[in-house]
Amino acid sequence: MIEGKESFSRNSVNALLGKLAHMMFSSMFRKAKDLGIHPGQVPICAWLYNHNGCRQKEIVEALKIKPSTVSVSMDRLEKSGLIMRKQEAQHPRIVKVYVTEKMEECYRVLKSVLAENEETLTKGFSPEEKELLQSYLLRMTDNLEQMQKQEKCGESRGQEEV
Numbered sequence: 001m002i003e004g005k006e007s008f009s010r011n012s013v014n015a016l017l018g019k020l021a022h023m024m025f026s027s028m029f030r031k032a033k034d035l036g037i038h039p040g041q042v043p044i045c046a047w048l049y050n051h052n053g054c055r056q057k058e059i060v061e062a063l064k065i066k067p068s069t070v071s072v073s074m075d076r077l078e079k080s081g082l083i084m085r086k087q088e089a090q091h092p093r094i095v096k097v098y099v100t101e102k103m104e105e106c107y108r109v110l111k112s113v114l115a116e117n118e119e120t121l122t123k124g125f126s127p128e129e130k131e132l133l134q135s136y137l138l139r140m141t142d143n144l145e146q147m148q149k150q151e152k153c154g155e156s157r158g159q160e161e162v
Contacts, residue, residue, distance in 0.1 A: 013140075024117065031113045035106045036080045041073050042110065048083060049107040053096050064145075082106060 009015055028039040037045060043063055051058065056074060060067050074097065077083045082103040088094040099107070122130050 027117065035109055037082070037106065041077065044070065044073050045082070045103065045107060045110060048097060048099050049103065052099050055094065055096055
């Protein structure tokens with residue numbers, strides 16, 4: 001029976017997603033290191049590439065990342081020469097983020113790395129299976145987002161009671 005329990009925990013959705021995420025992160029770390037970015041910055045780089053001239057607040061909202069995390073990433077990306085921040089002439093308090101040519105080149109390589117990873121992950125899957133897997137993962141993401149919203153509501157109610 002113990003073997004069955006151990007097998008279940010290793011094959012649970014949590015364990016498998018954790019292992020998959022770790023393996024993907026390790027692979028991406030090796031590949032992204034050559035590009036001068038941290039794997040955690042990959043979603044930010046992709047979003048910036050597609051939303052050039054945005055504000056940091058937009059990145060926070062779109063990617064659901066803490067403002068402090070985005071700020072640290074922006075500092076690092078700017079030091080690496082991948083982005084530049086500019087104040088708006090009419091509204092000096094508004095700072096927008098722009099990708100540089102270096103980021104454009106980096107993103108082209110990054111995009112091919114991500115496509116290669118996707119191909120590896122879904123090797124042997126039919127188009128229907130890929131679509132089904134994607135729908136499951138989207139549903140899991142939605143489930144976690146709903147849980148996080150409920151937790152935030154509970155936190156604010158708990159503070160009011162104190």
